[in-house]
Amino acid sequence: MFGNNKNDKKPIIQASGYNGSEPICICPNCRKENPLSEFGCRNMGDGNVRNQSWCKSCR
Ligand SMILES: [Zn+2]
Secondary structure (H helix, E strand, O other): OOOOOOOOOOOEOOOOEEOOOOEEEEOOOOOOEEEHHHOOEEEOOOOOEEEOOOOHHHO
16 A cells, blocks of 8 residues: 555655644654654655754754
């Protein structure tokens, strides 16, 4: 079911959990869990969109 649809450009998100409304990621800099909206997304230039690795307050 998952993994082979290359036309489906979804963000690549390394989420560690879910807070009921959005995915949660751990910032590798401050080690805090933040909702994905605190990270934002970044276009990698190759058609992939990833979440930012650091939270807003660390950037
Ligand atoms: Zn952080």
